[in-house]
Amino acid sequence: xxxxxxxxxxxxxxxxxxxxCFRAIMNALAHPAEPHPFMPPNSGCGAxxxxxxxxxxxxxxxxxxxxxxxxxxxxEVREFIAFQCGAPxxxxxxxxxxxxxxxxxSLAALESFSQGEPEYPDRAxxxxxxxxxxxxxxxxxxxxxxxxxxxxxxxxxxxDFMALWQENSARxxxxxxxxxxxQGLIAALPRSLIVxxx
Amino acid sequence: MTGNTQSALGERQRLMKICANAxxxxxxxAVQPFEAAVCAVDIRPPQTGLVMMQARTGGSxxxxxxxxxxxxxxxxxxxxxxxxxxCMLGRSRERARLAAIxxxxxxxxxxxxxxxxxxxxxxxxxxxxxxxxxxxxxAATKVxxxxxxxxxDS
Amino acid sequence: MYVAVKGGEQAIDNAHxxxxxxxxxxxxxxxxxxxxxxxxxxxxxxxxxxxxxxxDPELAALAIKQARGxxxxxxxxxxxxxxxxxxxxxxxxxxxxxxxxxxxxxxxxKDLPGGQILGPTFDYTHRLLDPAxxxxxxxxxxxxxxxxxxxxxxxxxxxxxxxxxxxxSPRDRDVxxxxxxTRTPLEFPASREQRLQALARGDEGFLLGLAYSTQRGYGRTxxxxxxxxIGEVEVxxxxxxxxxxxxxxxxxxxxxxxxxxxxxxxxxxxxxxRGYGCVFGQSERKAMSMALVDRSxxxxxxxxxxxxxxxxxxxxxxxxxxxxxxxxxxxxxxxxYVDFQSELVLLRQLRAEWEAERAAxxxxxxxxxxxxxx
Numbered sequence: 001x002x003x004x005x006x007x008x009x010x011x012x013x014x015x016x017x018x019x020x021c022f023r024a025i026m027n028a029l030a031h032p033a034e035p036h037p038f039m040p041p042n043s044g045c046g047a048x049x050x051x052x053x054x055x056x057x058x059x060x061x062x063x064x065x066x067x068x069x070x071x072x073x074x075x076e077v078r079e080f081i082a083f084q085c086g087a088p089x090x091x092x093x094x095x096x097x098x099x100x101x102x103x104x105x106s107l108a109a110l111e112s113f114s115q116g117e118p119e120y121p122d123r124a125x126x127x128x129x130x131x132x133x134x135x136x137x138x139x140x141x142x143x144x145x146x147x148x149x150x151x152x153x154x155x156x157x158x159x160d161f162m163a164l165w166q167e168n169s170a171r172x173x174x175x176x177x178x179x180x181x182x183q184g185l186i187a188a189l190p191r192s193l194i195v196x197x198x
Numbered sequence: 199m200t201g202n203t204q205s206a207l208g209e210r211q212r213l214m215k216i217c218a219n220a221x222x223x224x225x226x227x228a229v230q231p232f233e234a235a236v237c238a239v240d241i242r243p244p245q246t247g248l249v250m251m252q253a254r255t256g257g258s259x260x261x262x263x264x265x266x267x268x269x270x271x272x273x274x275x276x277x278x279x280x281x282x283x284x285c286m287l288g289r290s291r292e293r294a295r296l297a298a299i300x301x302x303x304x305x306x307x308x309x310x311x312x313x314x315x316x317x318x319x320x321x322x323x324x325x326x327x328x329x330x331x332x333x334x335x336x337a338a339t340k341v342x343x344x345x346x347x348x349x350x351d352s
Numbered sequence: 353m354y355v356a357v358k359g360g361e362q363a364i365d366n367a368h369x370x371x372x373x374x375x376x377x378x379x380x381x382x383x384x385x386x387x388x389x390x391x392x393x394x395x396x397x398x399x400x401x402x403x404x405x406x407x408d409p410e411l412a413a414l415a416i417k418q419a420r421g422x423x424x425x426x427x428x429x430x431x432x433x434x435x436x437x438x439x440x441x442x443x444x445x446x447x448x449x450x451x452x453x454x455x456x457x458x459x460x461x462k463d464l465p466g467g468q469i470l471g472p473t474f475d476y477t478h479r480l481l482d483p484a485x486x487x488x489x490x491x492x493x494x495x496x497x498x499x500x501x502x503x504x505x506x507x508x509x510x511x512x513x514x515x516x517x518x519x520x521s522p523r524d525r526d527v528x529x530x531x532x533x534t535r536t537p538l539e540f541p542a543s544r545e546q547r548l549q550a551l552a553r554g555d556e557g558f559l560l561g562l563a564y565s566t567q568r569g570y571g572r573t574x575x576x577x578x579x580x581x582i583g584e585v586e587v588x589x590x591x592x593x594x595x596x597x598x599x600x601x602x603x604x605x606x607x608x609x610x611x612x613x614x615x616x617x618x619x620x621x622x623x624x625x626r627g628y629g630c631v632f633g634q635s636e637r638k639a640m641s642m643a644l645v646d647r648s649x650x651x652x653x654x655x656x657x658x659x660x661x662x663x664x665x666x667x668x669x670x671x672x673x674x675x676x677x678x679x680x681x682x683x684x685x686x687x688x689y690v691d692f693q694s695e696l697v698l699l700r701q702l703r704a705e706w707e708a709e710r711a712a713x714x715x716x717x718x719x720x721x722x723x724x725x726x
Contacts, residue, residue: 014245062439062592063535083242083273083593086440207596215586215599247440249589249600250534251407252527253630254445255544256609257507259521261445262545263532264552264630267407269440269600271591285440285591287601289408329452330500336454337498339470343462 009043010084011057017041021058025179028188033141033152035134038186045080047071047102051181052128053080059126060087060098067096067113067125070106096125104131104180105156110164115174124191127178132156134180134187139165143193152187154180165195206305213304213313217297218286220321225296228317232309234276235299241281242273244291270294276302355690375420389413398604398633399423403674404430405534405553407603407632424555424674431675442527444588444597448607448630449507453583455634458508460576460611466505471582472634508579509609509626518611518624540666547649547669551642552631554672560637562662563644571648571660574613575627582606582634606631608639612647615654625654 011017021040028036040054047070048056060066066087068077077100081087090096093113101107107129116124131154139162142149158164168175168191175191217225229235248266255262271285272294282302284294300317303309376383390397390413400412404427412430419425455471458464470476512518530536531545538546551559566573584604588597608629616622627647629639649665651658661667671677 062441079593086438086592088592211597211599218599218601245438247438248406248434249440249587250442250532251587251603251632252443252445253448253605253607254521254523255548256509256521256626256628257448257607259523260525260545261527262548262552263442263527263534264549264605265402265405265407265632266434266439266534267443267587267600267603268411268437269589271440273593283591283594283598285589285594285598285600287407287587287603289410329502331496332454333452333500333503334496334498335494336469336471337503338495339455339472340467340497341470343468345462 011042014057018058021054024186025055025058025188028179028186029177029190030145032143032145032188032190032193033150035182035185035187037184038181039184046074046076048077048080048100049102049130049181049183051183051186052100052102052130053084055128055179055181055186056081056085056087056098056100060085062086062088064097065090065095067091067093067099069093069099069101070103072100072102093125097123099125099127101127101129103156104129104154105158107158107161107164110168110176111171113176115171115176118174121173124174125176127176129154129178129180131180131182133182134185138162138197140196141189141193142196143190145190146193149196152189154182154187162195162197165189165193169194209310210301210304213317214284214297214301216318216321217284217293217300219325220293220297220317222290222293222296224317224321224324225293225300227320228313229296229299229303231312231316232299232303234278234303237277238274238282238299238302240272240295241275242271244270244272244294246270246289246291272298274298274302278306280305355687357687357689375418384417386410386413386417389416395634396421396423398635399556399638400426400430402632402635402638403427403553403555404434406430406434424678428675428678441589441592443600444590446585446587446603446605448581448585448605449505451505451581451583451585451605451607452602453503453505453581454604455582456503456505456579457581458577458579460578461508461511464508464511466503469503469505505581507609509611512578512611512624516621516623519615519626521626521628538669540669542665542669544646544650547665548628548630548642548646550669550672551629551645554642555674555677556635556638556641558672558674558677559641559645562648562668563641565660566644566648566662571651571658571663573625573627573644573647575610575644575647576612577640578609578611578626580606580608580636580639582636604633606633606635606639608636608643610640610643610647615656617655625650 024036024038038051040050042050042054042057044050044053056066060081064087066081067090078089081089093099096114099113113125113127114123116122133155135153135155136151137153139153140149140151172191177191178189180187247269249269250266251264252261253264254260267287268289269285269287270289270291273281273283274295275281280302282298282300284297284301286294286297300313304313390409393416396416397409397412400415400423401407401409404412404415411433412426415426415429419429453469455473456466456469458468509518513520527545531543533546533549538550582604584602586602587600589600590597610627612625612627614622615625625647627643629642629646631639631642645662645668648662649668651663
């Protein structure tokens with residue numbers, strides 16, 4: 001097989017770099033609906049940006065099937081994940097523990113991913129969604145981790161995102177969690193958040 | 199897969215098997231004559247992890263897990279661009295990296311005759327001698343029990 | 353429930369220093385080396401690898417040294433180590449029929465292809481302490497015979513299988529993460545594959561006791577040791593980035609196949625059933641116990657009367673892990689001050705009430721009250 005050349009570099013110090021990234025991801029989940037700085041040391045490859053790659057390098061391994069959406073499903077990204085994470089790539093999105101959505105506008109059909117089981121809600125998918133930028137409004141999120149409702153948005157977003165998220169919240173404690181990444185930034189929407197229009 | 203690549207793969211596996219059973223000293227000695235080995239670049243620095251060992255119910259039925267084993271793997275790239283991989287039982291980072299270099303060297307047909315002399319022959323020779331000792335010791339404990347006829351069976 | 357406590361750091365530190373010094377013992381006596389342990393206490397190392405669920409003789413020997421020979425503590429150390437390591441994948445299932453055998457015996461057929469090979473066994477020893485081992489010395493060379501070629505040993509149960517006299521082991525499902533107890537919590541009823549994993553890492557003493565109970569009548573299955581083999585098998589693994597099988601080296605395993613009482617139904621002719629055991633290292637007693645318990649846990653599947661402890665999978669699987677067991681039993685020594693205080697308060701209150709009631713019954717007023725109530 002062809003191995004990733006200069007591009008597609010993983011962690012050089014896996015223990016400490018993955019700990020740092022883990023901390024950033026945890027922080028984003030603890031303070032949800034808010035962009036946080038995220039400067040991973042690795043590079044991306046192809047449609048997989050450095051930030052999304054860092055999340056996979058930190059969280060994905062042999063035990064976590066990964067589903068690749070859109071332009072993410074290419075030989076380059078597959079090889080990166082096989083070599084750097086050792087994670088299996090699955091064609092069936094319902095089997096994925098992590099799913100890469102390289103373009104946020106194509107975010108759809110959240111219910112088609114694994115929602116977890118009543119005994120094990122943790123078995124739901126975590127979506128890794130690449131966005132161009134974050135902003136405020138038009139949605140207000142409230143829930144654990146937010147003292148007051150918080151205004152948050154990302155672009156480009158699908159038109160029906162609010163409806164998608166309302167359906168997702170309605171399935172709580174089941175449902176998907178989303179990690180959004182933009183260049184140098186990470187933000188999280190855990191399924192426990194409720195959305196309202198402004 | 200064509201017959202040609204099949205046999206190339208078989209050849210790679212044969213060298214990997216020898217490396218997996220070789221000592222660090224043997225691997226060092228095997229790498230030594232190759233100048234290309236000096237500038238091998240790590241694409242995966244040696245890393246230790248676990249592989250779950252599986253067995254089959256009744257020896258041939260469904261697989262089940264018996265427990266994990268420590269395994270160390272490494273990957274290198276030689277100057278010409280050939281990449282070499284190694285994955286072997288144990289935690290020796292040194293052995294894994296040397297084996298990855300040898301895997302890369304073995305993929306170049308020009309290196310094969312020398313590898314045969316510095317790696318294959320000495321290591322296989324040692325392994326065969328050790329196995330022969332173990333097997334002759336084992337064979338000496340082969341037993342023929344006599345079933346005694348019991349009185350009431352006569 | 354135990355409670356968090358603070359303080360005591362100095363005492364804890366000193367206790368650990370004392371432990372380290374006790375472990376080393378008399379400095380005038382040479383210290384044990386890891387290679388001494390792994391080569392001369394090899395069966396102890398095998399047990400630690402087997403129940404520690406990690407094949408690494410060097411680390412198992414280190415664990416035994418660090419645990420001062422306390423096997424369950426050593427097993428605990430190895431289990432703790434494995435949680436720190438990344439999982440690279442699953443091996444290709446080992447082929448035990450290709451084993452380079454060190455020992456191979458069958459209690460059901462006297463003459464079998466490859467022969468009966470005793471190997472390094474304690475069987476037929478007189479169990480007399482050997483005073484010669486009090487000192488140092490060489491045991492002498494082992495005997496040798498033959499040309500050193502690999503001894504081919506086809507599986508004994510295949511001989512029965514050829515005539516359809518023994519059930520075949522089904523090969524109808526792929527083992528996945530859902531079957532791996534280290535990945536997915538055990539749920540009941542468990543698959544046979546999950547049960548075998550739990551038994552493979554289960555406590556030797558617990559499984560031995562259960563196996564013995566089945567022989568004594570608690571879920572009787574009339575077992576015969578069809579075959580026991582010990583030796584080296586080659587392990588293969590397919591790294592995701594390579595996509596072909598890579599030989600990793602060899603591991604020593606012990607395998608036991610038990611042949612059990614025949615079983616039949618309206619549709620099926622009577623035939624022998626099987627129990628299976630396969631463990632790391634030379635661990636014959638463990639492999640045999642595993643095979644007996646595996647078979648007894650199949651009671652419901654085979655339509656046998658059940659109810660004995662060794663047939664109850666929830667009982668067996670929930671209690672066979674000695675790290676879990678020691679954790680829960682030994683946690684009782686941790687501070688339970690608050691728990692106990694509340695029990696104490698409750699007990700004092702109950703006693704006060706009891707005494708007050710008794711005092712009331714004894715007084716004339718109490719008597720009259722009672723009479724009035726009646």
